[in-house]
Amino acid sequence: MIRTTHMEVFNLRDFEDVAREKLDPVYYDYFASGAQDEVTLAANEAAFRRLALVPRILRGHGPPRLAGSVLGCESSMPVLLAPTAFHRLAWPSEGEAATARAAREAGVIMIAAMLSTITIEEIAAAGGTLWFQLYIQPDLGFTESLVRRAEAAGCRALVVTVDSPALGRNERGDRNDFHDLPPGIFCANMRGSGRSDGRNDGHVRQVSLSPEISWRHVEWLRGVTRLPILLKGVLHPADAAQAVSCGVDGLIVSNHGGRQLDTTPATIDRLPVIADAVGGQVPLLLDGGVRRGTDVVKALALGASAVALGRPVLWGLAGGGADGVAQVLSLLRRELENALTLCGADSPGALTKDQVVG
Numbered sequence: 136m137i138r139t140t141h142m143e144v145f146n147l148r149d150f151e152d153v154a155r156e157k158l159d160p161v162y163y164d165y166f167a168s169g170a171q172d173e174v175t176l177a178a179n180e181a182a183f184r185r186l187a188l189v190p191r192i193l194r195g196h197g198p199p200r201l202a203g204s205v206l207g208c209e210s211s212m213p214v215l216l217a218p219t220a221f222h223r224l225a226w227p228s229e230g231e232a233a234t235a236r237a238a239r240e241a242g243v244i245m246i247a248a249m250l251s252t253i254t255i256e257e258i259a260a261a262g263g264t265l266w267f268q269l270y271i272q273p274d275l276g277f278t279e280s281l282v283r284r285a286e287a288a289g290c291r292a293l294v295v296t297v298d299s300p301a302l303g304r305n306e307r308g309d310r311n312d313f314h315d316l317p318p319g320i321f322c323a324n325m326r327g328s329g330r331s332d333g334r335n336d337g338h339v340r341q342v343s344l345s346p347e348i349s350w351r352h353v354e355w356l357r358g359v360t361r362l363p364i365l366l367k368g369v370l371h372p373a374d375a376a377q378a379v380s381c382g383v384d385g386l387i388v389s390n391h392g393g394r395q396l397d398t399t400p401a402t403i404d405r406l407p408v409i410a411d412a413v414g415g416q417v418p419l420l421l422d423g424g425v426r427r428g429t430d431v432v433k434a435l436a437l438g439a440s441a442v443a444l445g446r447p448v449l450w451g452l453a454g455g456g457a458d459g460v461a462q463v464l465s466l467l468r469r470e471l472e473n474a475l476t477l478c479g480a481d482s483p484g485a486l487t488k489d490q491v492v493g
């Protein structure tokens with residue numbers, strides 16, 4: 136159990152306090168912040184609090200089974216690690232390798248961020264089941280080289296982030312003048328060969344979040360890889376339906392943890408309309424504000440196959456490297472097991488949407 140001089144950790148929120156104590160305040164702000172007024176950042180958690188769970192009784196079963204699979208990948212519980220950039224800011228010695236080790240040991244899927252601070256090959260060497268998150272770069276030759284590297288490293292799916300035609304306006308970052316990674320830390324996947332412009336030093340400035348990216352790019356990607364493709368950042372049911380017609384294999388209902396367009400709705404509030412639009416044709420995942428086992432249960436009941444966890448993983452990493460991430464996952468697993476039991480569900484699939492009332 137991670138303990139600092141005056142803090143014991145009982146839940147995921149406690150880990151944020153530990154991380155705040157340990158991190159450089161500028162990096163803490165980078166991880167914690169949302170866009171502009173942080174309305175969406177707050178809304179994600181507030182919406183989970185607002186929804187109530189209705190338990191079913193006297194179901195007469197044993198402890199719930201948490202394990203299952205998502206897009207053919209086994210997972211010991213319906214919780215994935217959301218892609219988050221720059222883990223060496225939280226744990227300088229190992230960065231994403233520590234996160235990947237903890238995910239592997241917990242038997243859960245890690246979505247490795249394209250903007251990781253060690254390479255995807257290094258993450259794969261430390262990790263278990265990995266999916267690779269991609270910001271499609273207008274330099275399609277370079278994008279394809281990243282896809283090939285992710286395939287060769289054994290990644291089992293591509294997660295294309297589609298909520299970032301530009302970078303969200305982060306005012307905490309502006310106030311802290313945090314616009315570059317510190318010396319010695321790079322976007323490791325962006326270095327080396329593959330770019331048509333020959334720029335290859337892994338500087339953040341070389342990453343393009345471009346409004347030119349369109350459905351045509353998704354169709355292009357569908358043609359260059361056989362890996363399952365998920366779109367991350369879907370909030371409109373018409374987009375969800377179009378994604379399915381484009382041959383996309385899964386969707387992540389996400390507002391990027393409130394870091395892109397501020398004042399978007401909470402993700403859990405969008406899940407039902409997206410689930411209706413998709414009608415079970417592809418698995419739906421959700422991220423944003425998941426902090427408790429009861430939050431996971433609400434998302435599962437409303438139609439998600441699994442959820443993904445962003446900041447709490449970073450708090451665990453900052454608090455104690457792989458051990459900290461392992462503790463975050465283990466706390467959430469215990470809570471999820473308890474919440475399912477109290478809801479009368481012997482597995483995630485036994486939950487029904489009438490068990491969530493708003």
Ligand SMILES: Cc1cc2nc3c(=O)[nH]c(=O)nc-3n(C[C@H](O)[C@H](O)[C@H](O)COP(=O)(O)O)c2cc1C
Pocket residue numbers: 165166167179217218219220248249250268296367389390391392393394422423424425443444445446447
């Ligand atoms: C510090 C930080 C960095 C992130 N980096 C990325 C990224 O590189 N790519 C991406 O698709 N999403 C990124 N995200 C968004 C997460 O994948 C996820 O959508 C969000 O964190 C979920 O919300 P939560 O933090 O409330 O759990 C980042 C989020 C944070 C907090």
Ligand SMILES: CC(C)CC(=O)C(=O)O
Pocket residue numbers: 220250302391394
């Ligand atoms: C550098 C950013 C594009 C990484 C990111 O997605 C984020 O910080 O939310």
